[in-house]
Amino acid sequence: MDLHVIVEILLTYFPDQSIKIWSKTRILNTAIKKIVDNQKYNRDVWGRSSFIHTSFCEMCEKKNPKIKMLIYPADDKGSARIISHCDNWMCNVSAIHSMIDHYKNDNIYLLKKPFQKSTNVIIPRSNGSENEGYCKNNCVVKRKNKWYIFTHWYEDEFKFTKLIPLEHYTEKSPEIMFE
Numbered sequence: 001m002d003l004h005v006i007v008e009i010l011l012t013y014f015p016d017q018s019i020k021i022w023s024k025t026r027i028l029n030t031a032i033k034k035i036v037d038n039q040k041y042n043r044d045v046w047g048r049s050s051f052i053h054t055s056f057c058e059m060c061e062k063k064n065p066k067i068k069m070l071i072y073p074a075d076d077k078g079s080a081r082i083i084s085h086c087d088n089w090m091c092n093v094s095a096i097h098s099m100i101d102h103y104k105n106d107n108i109y110l111l112k113k114p115f116q117k118s119t120n121v122i123i124p125r126s127n128g129s130e131n132e133g134y135c136k137n138n139c140v141v142k143r144k145n146k147w148y149i150f151t152h153w154y155e156d157e158f159k160f161t162k163l164i165p166l167e168h169y170t171e172k173s174p175e176i177m178f179e
């Protein structure tokens with residue numbers, strides 16, 4: 001049987017149309033993975049921080065009273081971004097692709113695993129001193145072909161943010177989830 005037909009049957013007629021059948025189908029073999037990865041996903045939606053849809057899927061643009069929400073931090077202000085989507089694999093995976101493209105547009109890359117376990121770091125300051133602060137340990141940002149991590153700290157109730165070269169904390173190259 002043609003592989004496209006197998007994929008079509010699994011992804012269209014399998015009773016559970018959630019992301020589970022998508023991930024199971026995708027790992028059957030390399031050729032099938034390619035077919036699954038080349039489905040027409042919607043990658044163009046950026047997460048919102050306000051005016052969140054609670055009964056409308058932003059992927060297929062249809063009403064859905066049982067909406068799921070993909071929530072992710074997208075900028076250094078720390079505010080969450082939300083994409084509303086249906087529970088089916090197409091809308092779910094589209095939401096994930098949209099999130100990844102949003103990150104890429106901001107030159108942010110998700111790591112396969114955190115570069116360190118803790119989000120506590122020592123932050124070097126431009127005056128030569130150091131202080132304790134926090135970092136995002138699950139992503140890096142690319143600036144002029146160099147990797148940086150997001151850090152922040154508090155001083156007199158103000159929040160300060162700074163990008164620190166990843167090499168300050170580890171000699172290892174980052175393992176990026178999606179190139």
Ligand SMILES: [Zn+2]
Pocket residue numbers: 057058059060061062085086091
């Ligand atoms: Zn949908």
